[in-house]
Amino acid sequence: MTFKDKLAEAVQEAESTLCVGLDPNLDLLxxxxxxKDIADPAKVSRFLxxxxxxxxxxxxxxxxxxxxxxxxxxxxxxTFQEIVDYLPPDKIIIADAKRxxxxxxxxxxxxxxxxxxxxxxxxxxxxxxFETLDPFLEEPGKGVYTLTLTSNPGAEDILLKKLPDxxxxxxxxxxxxxxxxxxxxxxxxxxxxxxKAPDLQPVIMHFxxxxxxxxxxxxxGGSVVELAEALANHRGIPLINSSRSIxxxxxxxxxxxxxxxxxxxxxxxxxxxxxxxxx
Amino acid sequence: MTFKDKLAEAVQEAESTLCVGLDPNLDLLxxxxxxKDIADPAKVSRFLxxxxxxxxxxxxxxxxxxxxxxxxxxxxxxTFQEIVDYLPPDKIIIADAKRxxxxxxxxxxxxxxxxxxxxxxxxxxxxxxFETLDPFLEEPGKGVYTLTLTSNPGAEDILLKKLPDxxxxxxxxxxxxxxxxxxxxxxxxxxxxxxKAPDLQPVIMHFxxxxxxxxxxxxxGGSVVELAEALANHRGIPLINSSRSIxxxxxxxxxxxxxxxxxxxxxxxxxxxxxxxxx
Numbered sequence: 001m002t003f004k005d006k007l008a009e010a011v012q013e014a015e016s017t018l019c020v021g022l023d024p025n026l027d028l029l030x031x032x033x034x035x036k037d038i039a040d041p042a043k044v045s046r047f048l049x050x051x052x053x054x055x056x057x058x059x060x061x062x063x064x065x066x067x068x069x070x071x072x073x074x075x076x077x078x079t080f081q082e083i084v085d086y087l088p089p090d091k092i093i094i095a096d097a098k099r100x101x102x103x104x105x106x107x108x109x110x111x112x113x114x115x116x117x118x119x120x121x122x123x124x125x126x127x128x129x130f131e132t133l134d135p136f137l138e139e140p141g142k143g144v145y146t147l148t149l150t151s152n153p154g155a156e157d158i159l160l161k162k163l164p165d166x167x168x169x170x171x172x173x174x175x176x177x178x179x180x181x182x183x184x185x186x187x188x189x190x191x192x193x194x195x196k197a198p199d200l201q202p203v204i205m206h207f208x209x210x211x212x213x214x215x216x217x218x219x220x221g222g223s224v225v226e227l228a229e230a231l232a233n234h235r236g237i238p239l240i241n242s243s244r245s246i247x248x249x250x251x252x253x254x255x256x257x258x259x260x261x262x263x264x265x266x267x268x269x270x271x272x273x274x275x276x277x278x279x
Numbered sequence: 280m281t282f283k284d285k286l287a288e289a290v291q292e293a294e295s296t297l298c299v300g301l302d303p304n305l306d307l308l309x310x311x312x313x314x315k316d317i318a319d320p321a322k323v324s325r326f327l328x329x330x331x332x333x334x335x336x337x338x339x340x341x342x343x344x345x346x347x348x349x350x351x352x353x354x355x356x357x358t359f360q361e362i363v364d365y366l367p368p369d370k371i372i373i374a375d376a377k378r379x380x381x382x383x384x385x386x387x388x389x390x391x392x393x394x395x396x397x398x399x400x401x402x403x404x405x406x407x408x409f410e411t412l413d414p415f416l417e418e419p420g421k422g423v424y425t426l427t428l429t430s431n432p433g434a435e436d437i438l439l440k441k442l443p444d445x446x447x448x449x450x451x452x453x454x455x456x457x458x459x460x461x462x463x464x465x466x467x468x469x470x471x472x473x474x475k476a477p478d479l480q481p482v483i484m485h486f487x488x489x490x491x492x493x494x495x496x497x498x499x500g501g502s503v504v505e506l507a508e509a510l511a512n513h514r515g516i517p518l519i520n521s522s523r524s525i526x527x528x529x530x531x532x533x534x535x536x537x538x539x540x541x542x543x544x545x546x547x548x549x550x551x552x553x554x555x556x557x558x
Binding site for chain 1 (some may be wrong): 301302304334343346347349350351352353354355356357359360366372377378380381382383384385387390391393395396404405406407408409410411415426431432433434435436440442448451455
C-alpha cells in the first residue's frame, strides 16, 4: 500500500485529521509519573502507552518526537522502539526527526527510520539542499514531510526571507518539492505551521497535492478557522498535530487519562470543518 | 575551562587542526569486521576504538556522526556512549547531530548532548530560526557549530541563494551568529565547507572570531592550499574534518590500523600551512 493510500484510510477510518504528538517531556508528565531530575524510561513508556490507548479512537496519526526520546539517554531509543511497536498498525506513524544530511549519513538515517524502526514517515530538514532527500525517495510505502514553513517565530529568520524573485524561501522549497515528487515513489509532504495561516496559501499553492503536517494548533495558538480557509483549495490530506495540549491535559490530576481523551476528542471535533473535505 | 580554551589547547598539544570524523558505515568497515547486512555494534565499537588508538597522536578533535550510530538501532546509542566515554579527555568531541528544533525539543537535545553524553560541542541546523539555538547558549564550557555553508553540491539550493541585499543566506547566517555571540556564554562556531573555498571568504569575514568546523578535505576533494588562503585573515581556530579518507584507509588489508594511522599523519602534515597560524 502506498503511503498516500494508508494516509487516506487512516483519516477515513478515524474520521479525523488529528495527529497526536508524543513529546515525553519529563517536566510535564502527570504528577504520579513525574520525576524531573531522573529520566525513568519505564514511566515514560507507561505514560505514552496510556496516552495511545485513550486517544486512538480520535486520531489518524501519531508523531513521536525524537528529541524527547534522545534526552532519556541510550534507553530512550529502546523506549522509542517500544512505543513504535505499540502504536496501532492502522495509524500513520511519523518520526519527527528533522534530520538533514548528505549521502551516506542520509542513507544511514533512511535505514534507521524506514527499515529498522519501520515508521511510515519521517520529518526532514532541507537546509543542506534537496540531494539530502534522495536516500528517502525510493519507498512507495513511505512518506517524507519536509520542513517548509514552521510554526515558530524563528520561521521569519530564514524560511520567510524573500528571495530576489519575490518568493519566500518557503515557497521556493514547496516548488522544488513538487518538481521532485514527479520522480519519486516516496510520497513527499510538507511541514507547514498553523500559526502562519496568512503565509500558508502562497506556499502550499506551489504543491497542491502534498500531504501536510501542520503543527501549531493548540498550545501554539493557531486558529482552526483560518487554517480551514487556507486549506480550502488544497488537495493533499493534512494532518493537524497537537502535542502538549493533548498529552498533558489534566496532568495534575489522577484522572489525567480521561482529560487526555477528552482533549483529543475535542480537538478532533474542532478540526471537523477541515476533516470533512477528506473523508 | 571555556570551550575556546580547550580547543586552543587541543590544537596546540597535537600541533594539529585535524578532526577525525567517526562515521561507522557498515558497508565500508575493514574486511575482517564487515558484515553489511547485520549491524553488529560490538564490531563497530572495536573498529572505532582501534581508529581512536592509532589516530589520537595526529588530531585535535573527533566528530562522531550520529546518523551512523542511529542506523545501528537502539544499540547504536549505547555504542555512541561507549565511544564518547573512550575518547581521550584532552580531545575536542563534537557530536555531529545537525539538530534543529524549537523550545522544549531543543532543550531536550541540549540536555541529551551537553549533560547526558557530555560532549564538548554539537552541530546544529539553523533553518527553523536562531531561537532554536537558545537552549544551547548558556554553557561556557561548550561549543555549538552551526551549519553555515556546507560542502555538498546541495549548498547551492538554499545556503548559497542570494537575498535581495546581495548577501547569500550563508553570509546572513554568519552575521546573525556573530551578533548572537555577544550575548552567549557558549562558544559559537560555524560549519563551512572546504570544497567551497572561493565562497568561504565572504561568509567568514562576517564572523572572524568564530571557530570553524570544515569538512570537505579528503574524499570530497577540497584543496588545502585554497583553504589556507581563504583562512588567511581568520582568527577563530579551524578544525578540518576528514572521515572516510582516514578511517577506511587500507580497509581491504589486515594492516588497516597502520594505514589509518598513516593517512591521519599525512593529513595532519598537509594541514600544517593552516595549523601553524594557531600553535
